[in-house]
Amino acid sequence: MISFSNVTKRYHGGHEALKAVSLEVQPGEMVFITGHSGAGKSTLLKLMAAIERPTAGTVLVNGQNAGSLRASAVPFMRRNFGLMFQDHKLLYDRNVYQNVMLPLDIIGYDAADAARRVRAALDKVGLLGKEKAMPVTLSGGEQQRLAIARAIVHRPSILLADEPTANLDSAYAVELGELLRSFNQVGVTVVIATHDEQLQARLQPRCIVLAQGRVVT
Amino acid sequence: MKNWLRQHRLCLTATLARLARSPLTSLLNIGVIGVALALPLAFYVVLVNVQSFARDKSPAPQISLFLKLDALAADVREIDNRLKKHAGVTQYVFISRDQALADLKARSGQADVIASLGSNPLPDGFVIDARDNNAAALEKLRDEFKAWPKVEYVQLDSAWAHRLDATLQLGRLIVLVLGALLAFALVAVTFNTIRLQILTQRAEIEVAKLIGATNPFIRRPFLYYGALLGLAGGVTGWLITWGGLRLINERLTPLAELYAANLRLQHLSLPDTLSLCLFAAALGWLGAWLSASRHLAQFDPE
Numbered sequence: 117m118i119s120f121s122n123v124t125k126r127y128h129g130g131h132e133a134l135k136a137v138s139l140e141v142q143p144g145e146m147v148f149i150t151g152h153s154g155a156g157k158s159t160l161l162k163l164m165a166a167i168e169r170p171t172a173g174t175v176l177v178n179g180q181n182a183g184s185l186r187a188s189a190v191p192f193m194r195r196n197f198g199l200m201f202q203d204h205k206l207l208y209d210r211n212v213y214q215n216v217m218l219p220l221d222i223i224g225y226d227a228a229d230a231a232r233r234v235r236a237a238l239d240k241v242g243l244l245g246k247e248k249a250m251p252v253t254l255s256g257g258e259q260q261r262l263a264i265a266r267a268i269v270h271r272p273s274i275l276l277a278d279e280p281t282a283n284l285d286s287a288y289a290v291e292l293g294e295l296l297r298s299f300n301q302v303g304v305t306v307v308i309a310t311h312d313e314q315l316q317a318r319l320q321p322r323c324i325v326l327a328q329g330r331v332v333t
Numbered sequence: 334m335k336n337w338l339r340q341h342r343l344c345l346t347a348t349l350a351r352l353a354r355s356p357l358t359s360l361l362n363i364g365v366i367g368v369a370l371a372l373p374l375a376f377y378v379v380l381v382n383v384q385s386f387a388r389d390k391s392p393a394p395q396i397s398l399f400l401k402l403d404a405l406a407a408d409v410r411e412i413d414n415r416l417k418k419h420a421g422v423t424q425y426v427f428i429s430r431d432q433a434l435a436d437l438k439a440r441s442g443q444a445d446v447i448a449s450l451g452s453n454p455l456p457d458g459f460v461i462d463a464r465d466n467n468a469a470a471l472e473k474l475r476d477e478f479k480a481w482p483k484v485e486y487v488q489l490d491s492a493w494a495h496r497l498d499a500t501l502q503l504g505r506l507i508v509l510v511l512g513a514l515l516a517f518a519l520v521a522v523t524f525n526t527i528r529l530q531i532l533t534q535r536a537e538i539e540v541a542k543l544i545g546a547t548n549p550f551i552r553r554p555f556l557y558y559g560a561l562l563g564l565a566g567g568v569t570g571w572l573i574t575w576g577g578l579r580l581i582n583e584r585l586t587p588l589a590e591l592y593a594a595n596l597r598l599q600h601l602s603l604p605d606t607l608s609l610c611l612f613a614a615a616l617g618w619l620g621a622w623l624s625a626s627r628h629l630a631q632f633d634p635e
C-alpha cells in the first residue's frame with residue numbers, strides 16, 4: 117500500500133531529516149513510527165501524503181509515485197488519506213460541525229449524504245452533542261477527537277496520525293488508542309507517529325524505529 | 334452536474350456571507366469602485382446625449398447634384414429613377430434649369446442682367462437628403478453620384494459633419510482613456526482586497542490544501558467575491574450617474590422651457606447598462622484571478 121525505497125529528504129537549510137529510508141506498509145496494517153524528537157517521524161508522514169517531496173528515492177502509494185505526481189494530481193492523491201496533524205490544524209473560526217464538513221465540501225459530496233456522514237463521524241468520536249461548539253471551547257482531548265472526526269469523515273483507506281496522544285492524560289490516551297484500533301479493525305490502514313510507549317504497549321503494533329533519520333528496526 | 338451546480342451555489346452563498354460579514358469594508362470597496370466607474374460613465378452619458386442632440390438639431394447636410402448642360406429629359410428621368418431606388422436617399426427634389434433661372438431672377442432682382450445673357454447658363458439639378466448624415470457616408474454617396482451618366486458636378490457641404498465627427502471622436506477618446514485608467518483602478522482594488530482576504534484566511538487555505546482541495550476549489554470563492562465586488566461597484570457607478578443626471582435635469586427644465594426645447598439628458602440605454610455590469614464584473618473577476626494566482630502559489634510545496 118505504501119512503500120519507500122531509499123528515500124532521502126533534505127530540507128532547504130541542508131538538514132537531512134531522512135537518510136536512505138526503505139519500508140513497506142501493507143493494506144490493513146497498523147504501524148507505529150517511533151523515535152526521538154527530530155528523528156524524522158513527521159517528515160516520513162508528510163512524504164506519504166505528498167506534503168513534502170523526497171530529495172532522492174521513491175515513495176509509492178497505491179502504486180502511484182507520490183514524489184513525482186503532477187501538482188494537479190496531488191489533491192486527489194491526498195483524498196486517500198485521513199490526516200491528523202501534530203498541531204491539529206483545526207479551523208478556529210468554524211464550529212465543530214463545519215470543521216468536520218470541510219473534507220466533504222472539498223470532495224463535493226451531496227448535501228444530505230454529507231450531513232449524514234458528519235453526524236456519523238461525530239457520533240463515532242463522541243462529539244455529537246457539541247456540533248455547534250467552537251474548537252477553542254473544547255478540551256485538549258475533545259480537540260484531538262474532533263481532528264480524528266475530520267480525518268475519517270470521508271472514509272479514507274489510510275489514516276496518518278502525528279502524535280495523536282500528545283498532551284492528553286492517560287485515560288484520554290487509552291480511549292483514543294481504542295478509537296484508532298477500531299478503525300484499523302474495519303480495514304483502515306493506520307500509521308501513527310508517536311513516542312507514547314504506553315499506547316505502544318496497549319496496541320502492540322508493528323514498530324518502525326527511527327534515529328537520526330535512519331530506520332533502526 | 335448536479336454536484337457541480339451545488340458546489341457553485343454553496344460557493345456563492347459563502348461569498349455573499351463573506352461580503353456581509355465585513356459590511357463596512359465591503360461597502361467602502363464597492364463605493365471606491367462605484368466612484369471610479371461613475372467618472373467615465375458620466376462622460377459617456379454626456380457624449381451619447383450630445384451625439385443624439387447634434388443629430389437632431391444639426392442642419393441636415395444636403396447633396397446637390399448638377400447635370401451637364403446638354404442633358405436631355407431622358408437623362409433627367411434616368412437620374413430620377415436611380416435616386417428613387419437608392420437605399421441611401423430619404424428624399425430629393427428636382428429643380429429644372431428653367432425653374433432655377435426663375436428663382437434666380439426673383440431672388441437677385443436683376444432680371445434685366447439675366448435676361449441679357451440670352452441662353453440659360455444654369456443646369457438641371459437635384460437636391461438630395463441622405464439617410465446617413467456622417468461625413469464618411471455622405472462622401473461615399475457623393476463619389477457614387479459623380480459616376481452617374483451626364484452628371485457634371487456633385488456638391489456636398491460636409492464641413493459641419495466633419496467638425497461634429499471630430500468632436501465626438503475626441504469625446505470618445507477621452508471616455509476610452511478614462512475608462513481604461515479606471516478599469517485598471519478597479520482591477521487594482523480587487524487585487525488588493527483579495528490579497529488581504531488570502532492573508533486573513535491563511536489557516537483555512539492551508540488546511541484545505543493539505544486535505545485535498547484543488548486549486549480551482551480554493552480560488553473559486555475569491556473569483557466570486559471579485560466578480561460580485563465589480564458588479565456591485567458597476568451598479569453603484571450607475572446609481573451615482575443616475576443621481577447626477579437627475580440633479581442636472583432638474584436645473585435644465587426651466588432652461589428648456591425658456592428655449593422651448595427638449596433639454597433632458599438620457600441615462601444609459603438598457604444594453605449599455607448590461608454591458609457596464611458585465612464589464613465591471615469581469616474586471617473584478619480578473620483582479621481576483623490575478624491576485625489569487627499570485628498569492629495562492631505560496632501554499633504549494635517547494
Ligand SMILES: Nc1ncnc2c1ncn2[C@@H]1O[C@H](COP(=O)(O)OP(=O)(O)OP(=O)(O)O)[C@@H](O)[C@H]1O
Nearest residue numbers: 127128129131133152153154155156157158159160
Ligand atoms: N520545514 C522544515 N525545514 C527545515 N527543517 C525541517 C523542516 N521540518 C523539519 N525539519 C527538521 O527535520 C528534522 C526532522 O523533523 P521531524 O519534524 O520529522 O521530526 P519528528 O521526529 O517529527 O520530531 P518530533 O517528535 O519533535 O515531532 C528536524 O531536525 C527538524 O528540525
Ligand SMILES: [Mg+2]
Nearest residue numbers: 157158202278
Ligand atoms: Mg513530529
